[in-house]
Amino acid sequence: MDDIVKQALAKWPNVPDCYGWLGLDARGNWYMRDDRTQAMGAFPAAKGSLLQHDKLIDFIQRNYEHDDAGQWFFQNGPQRVYVELEAAPWVWRIDDDFAVSTHTGVPATPTDCLLDEAGKLYFATTLGLGLVHTQDVGIAAAAIEQSRWVPQTVEAGTLPNRFGHVLSPAARQAGRANMPAAS
Known part of the structure; x- marks a missing residue:
């Protein structure tokens, strides 16, 4: 602050x-x-x-x-x-080297990778939950293909309660x- x-x-x-x-x-x-x-x-x-x-x-x-x-x-x-x-409270940006940061520029490390019923990709981190920016979904897909992140299916409506x-x-x-x- x-x-x-x-x-x-x-x-x-x-x-x-x-x-x-x-x-x-x-x-x-x-x-x-x-x-x-x-x-x-x-x-x-x-x-x-x-x-x-x-x-x-x-x-x-x-x-x-x-x-x-x-x-x-x-x-x-x-x-x-x-x-x-x-x-979600965060929108994740992903660099070509798969480094993740918030829309505010703070680095983060995904602990969970979540895919909702509409195909939206989320990461949970120690900072909280965020949605992967649409422009970075291709980079995320490459990381998923390399098994860096393994998406778990989730219903979007459950995310606020689950992540507080x-x-x-x-x-x-x-x-x-x-x-x-x-x-």
Whole structure:
């Protein structure tokens, strides 16, 4: 977490949390979701505006964390901005040498390789669960053919409960969804 964020937290400890305003899609893109977008429906059906400002994206990614309930957020100064997730808290990028990193650039080592009913490939790591970026599925397939990773079949709907993350903190906050807490 950035020092400036820590200072803001100390100065203003009681700022209300923010829900529904930020989304992370299955390709690791961030979306700003204003009132109009939120009124149009849940993420990802109503995505909002794609963030394209590199410094803002870097700031979000440096301050991206989760709480004890498995809700992922961006610590924006003293305010937690909870993130609506399309698929998982992480989107994995895979290099040609099969090195894996998060969409935020943090290296990770897969402990489990999971394939859902729609053919989406996920990795579980010590950082949590993430979806393999669509542009890297070919590299992942090569690794699977070499037996570096052995996919286990899984139902996508079971992943949040199994890995303790919340796809929609806004729905959970509003009481519209019975989302699991992290174990």
